[in-house]
Amino acid sequence: MERNVSIECRKPLQWGELDPGRRENTKxxxxxxxxxxxxxxxxxxxxxxxxxxxxxxxxxLLLLLAVAFHATLGLRVILLDFNLVDVKYQRAxxxxxxxxxxxxxxxxxxxxx
Amino acid sequence: MSIRTVRIFRYDxxxxxxxxxxxxxxxxxxETTTTILDVLLRLQREQDPSLAFRYACRVNMCGxxxxxxxxxxxxxxxTNVSQLPPGKEITIRPLNHFPVVKDLVVDMEAFFKxxxxxxxxxxxxxxxxxxxxxxxxxxxxxxxxxxxxxxxxGCCVSSCTMxxxxxxxxxxxxxxxxxxxxxxxxxALFEPRLERALASCYSCRTEFNCTEVCPKNISxxxxxxxxxxxxxxxxxxxxxxxxxxxxxxxxxxxxARHAPPATAQPAPGACGQAAPEACRHAASAVxxxxxxxxxxxxxxxxxxxxxxxxxxxxxxxxxxxxKSQKQWAPLGKLSEIPKGEITTLMLRYELKTGPYVQPVxxxxxxxxxxxxxxxxxxSCTHLGCxxxxxxxxxxxxxxxxxxxxxxxxxxxxxxxxxxxxxxAFRLEGDQLFVExx
Numbered sequence: 234m235e236r237n238v239s240i241e242c243r244k245p246l247q248w249g250e251l252d253p254g255r256r257e258n259t260k261x262x263x264x265x266x267x268x269x270x271x272x273x274x275x276x277x278x279x280x281x282x283x284x285x286x287x288x289x290x291x292x293x294l295l296l297l298l299a300v301a302f303h304a305t306l307g308l309r310v311i312l313l314d315f316n317l318v319d320v321k322y323q324r325a326x327x328x329x330x331x332x333x334x335x336x337x338x339x340x341x342x343x344x345x346x
Numbered sequence: 347m348s349i350r351t352v353r354i355f356r357y358d359x360x361x362x363x364x365x366x367x368x369x370x371x372x373x374x375x376x377e378t379t380t381t382i383l384d385v386l387l388r389l390q391r392e393q394d395p396s397l398a399f400r401y402a403c404r405v406n407m408c409g410x411x412x413x414x415x416x417x418x419x420x421x422x423x424x425t426n427v428s429q430l431p432p433g434k435e436i437t438i439r440p441l442n443h444f445p446v447v448k449d450l451v452v453d454m455e456a457f458f459k460x461x462x463x464x465x466x467x468x469x470x471x472x473x474x475x476x477x478x479x480x481x482x483x484x485x486x487x488x489x490x491x492x493x494x495x496x497x498x499x500g501c502c503v504s505s506c507t508m509x510x511x512x513x514x515x516x517x518x519x520x521x522x523x524x525x526x527x528x529x530x531x532x533x534a535l536f537e538p539r540l541e542r543a544l545a546s547c548y549s550c551r552t553e554f555n556c557t558e559v560c561p562k563n564i565s566x567x568x569x570x571x572x573x574x575x576x577x578x579x580x581x582x583x584x585x586x587x588x589x590x591x592x593x594x595x596x597x598x599x600x601x602a603r604h605a606p607p608a609t610a611q612p613a614p615g616a617c618g619q620a621a622p623e624a625c626r627h628a629a630s631a632v633x634x635x636x637x638x639x640x641x642x643x644x645x646x647x648x649x650x651x652x653x654x655x656x657x658x659x660x661x662x663x664x665x666x667x668x669k670s671q672k673q674w675a676p677l678g679k680l681s682e683i684p685k686g687e688i689t690t691l692m693l694r695y696e697l698k699t700g701p702y703v704q705p706v707x708x709x710x711x712x713x714x715x716x717x718x719x720x721x722x723x724x725s726c727t728h729l730g731c732x733x734x735x736x737x738x739x740x741x742x743x744x745x746x747x748x749x750x751x752x753x754x755x756x757x758x759x760x761x762x763x764x765x766x767x768x769x770a771f772r773l774e775g776d777q778l779f780v781e782x783x
Contacts, residue, residue: 240359242445242453248507251355251365253437254417262554262567263507287702310552313571317644320568323554345663 265327269306275299290346297338305334349373350427351435352385354397357446365446367437370394377428382415382438386422386450398449406561409499413450414439419501419559441504457500460516464524464542471534478532486529493526493569495562502556502566508549515549516542518556518566525569528576540577547573671698672783677710677721679776688713688735688753690724695782710769710780711735711742715753721769721780722755728762742766 249255279296286292309326312318318326350372357365370389374380383401390397401411404423411422415438416430422438430436444452480487502518503509509517516524524543527533547570556566675695683689689712697704709732711722722742726733731746741758742751750759755766769780 240447241362242359242447243357243363243365245443245445245452246440247510248442248505250442251367251439252414252417253353255414256417258417260554260558262552262558266551266553287704313552313567314574315644316571316575320554320557320565320571323557323567341663 261324261327265306265309269303269310272299272303272306276303294342297342301334301338302331305330347373347375348377348433350385352389353435353437354386354389354449355437355439355446356397356449357440358396359448367439368394369435374427377432378426380427381423382413382420382425382427382436383411383422385427385436386438398447398451400451407497409497409561412441412499412501412504412561414441414504419505421499421501421561424561441500443503443506443509444500452500454500457498457503457517457519460520461498461523464516464520465535465539466520466523466527468527468530468532469534471532486531489572490526490529492562493522493564496522496564497562499561501559501561505555505559506566507553507555508551512546512549514546516546518550518570521547521550521573522564522566522569525572528573540573540580543573544577547577550574672781673698674772674779675782677712677771677778677780680719680773680778681776683712683714683778685714688715688737690735693780693782697783706782711766712778713753719771719778720755721771721778723767723769725767726762727757727764727766728760733766 246252276296276299279292279299282289282292283296306327309323309330312326313320313323352370352372353367354370355365356368357363370393372385372389372393374385383404386397386399386401390399399411399413399422401423402408403410406421406424409421412419413422414420415422415425416436419441427436438450440446440450440452444454444457447453496519498519500519502522506518509515521543524539528536528539528543533539550567550570552567552571554565554567557564557568560566673695675693677693678691683691690709691712693706693708693710695706697706709724711724711733713720713722724732724734726744726746726749728744728747728749731744731749733742733744733749733751736743740753742753742755744750744760744762748760749757749762751762751766752758755768757763757765769782771778771780773779
């Protein structure tokens with residue numbers, strides 16, 4: 234089959250490019266991935282703050298929050314990678330683990346302060 | 347009956363440029379029985395004959411009309427207008443990651459090239475006259491499930507953000523195809539296919555975009571994770587495959603152990619036509635012993651991780667939980683504190699908590715009004731503001747909320763809940779020490 238090479242194609246569209254409604258329709262799995270990256274950056278910032286400003290409970294709380302969040306999202310990937318949780322529960326997994334992380338974080342926080 | 351605004355991406359190869367949206371207005375009789383494909387066909391017939399899009403079967407079977415509708419990939423023929431937010435405008439745009447030929451038509455050559463690279467065809471292990479008998483309840487059949495239903499519409503590749511950033515990534519559709527064949531023990535091309543799939547299956551970031559948009563409800567993520575686990579298992583049981591991609595000879599030593607009893611008899615089972623020892627069951631069938639071993643490894647691993655994590659957390663957090671130690675800090679010389687007055691002296695010492703040392707400077711109100719010496723903490727017992735001695739009124743005054751204490755530190759007015767706190771002190775000769783910590 235001969236291709237018409239004279240036709241000029243537009244370069245491929247990308248995710249979110251000229252894409253109204255994409256952000257409202259972004260599903261939780263995508264957010265989970267994105268927020269894990271963002272929380273990783275937040276951990277770097279909060280850790281630096283924590284080292285320089287010792288004993289600022291607010292900074293510690295933020296650091297703990299970021300770490301708990303990052304860890305729960307990491308656990309999600311591990312559980313899915315090794316099929317310890319069926320992929321069909323992936324949406325519930327994000328909420329469930331985030332809730333669990335929050336509870337663990339609360340226990341750590343209130344036993345410390 | 348409703349009138350909907352439909353915005354459609356337009357690109358004319360003769361004019362070039364980067365494309366734009368054209369808005370159309372369309373009266374729709376019944377939204378629940380009108381698909382996006384109907385909308386496009388009507389617009390093409392009634393309003394703009396130059397509108398280009400691709401379709402064939404109209405019944406979700408061919409996968410030609412994949413496009414992005416309101417920011418979500420889907421088949422135009424499977425998406426009804428009533429499924430979209432009512433009253434709002436509808437935007438239709440071509441798939442991501444494919445060169446746009448015209449309007450909604452994309453060039454899917456790269457997509458099918460990726461398919462080809464994963465060897466998307468079945469290769470029997472040997473000539474067999476009898477048709478294969480596959481039990482519907484066999485492990486393999488259940489694993490593969492409806493993943494063979496892929497119609498290659500390209501929605502998953504369009505929705506996957508990793509397809510943009512990883513040039514060699516085969517994408518969910520091609521990997522799903524590879525998975526259906528890798529999980530099939532009758533197939534002879536296990537090694538080369540696994541090798542090809544492995545080259546790109548670690549580009550998956552578990553975003554589940556492909557799973558969310560698939561019109562056939564196939565999970566690309568599940569397929570990719572399956573291949574990853576398969577590779578892990580395979581790498582463990584067989585360090586390096588023999589360099590003969592066509593001929594797949596004897597199964598790995600673990601396969602014989604993993605073979606469930608049902609396939610030990612030659613006739614039934616998914617691999618009935620092949621010799622049982624040639625069946626690849628390490629891939630999909632998991633017997634009780636393997637399962638228990640895996641669970642055991644998991645439990646031991648989890649336990650080790652918990653213990654190590656606990657120790658690490660204890661080491662890291664423990665010291666900060668310890669109470670700071672009491673110490674005697676020098677405040678000043680008694681002979682330098684005038685009698686009959688209340689003097690403010692600055693107390694300076696280093697607070698040690700765990701590994702941390704923090705310099706502290708706190709004013710102390712030393713009263714020599716009465717017979718004995720009293721060292722008041724200068725923090726108001728209400729919210730910790732610094733109180734000062736007002737000699738004129740003979741009161742300690744807090745500027746924050748009007749807390750007032752008399753000369754003995756008792757609350758006279760204001761919100762403080764208790765008298766001023768006092769330091770324990772001791773005298774060594776002339777030197778005054780107070781207890782802090």
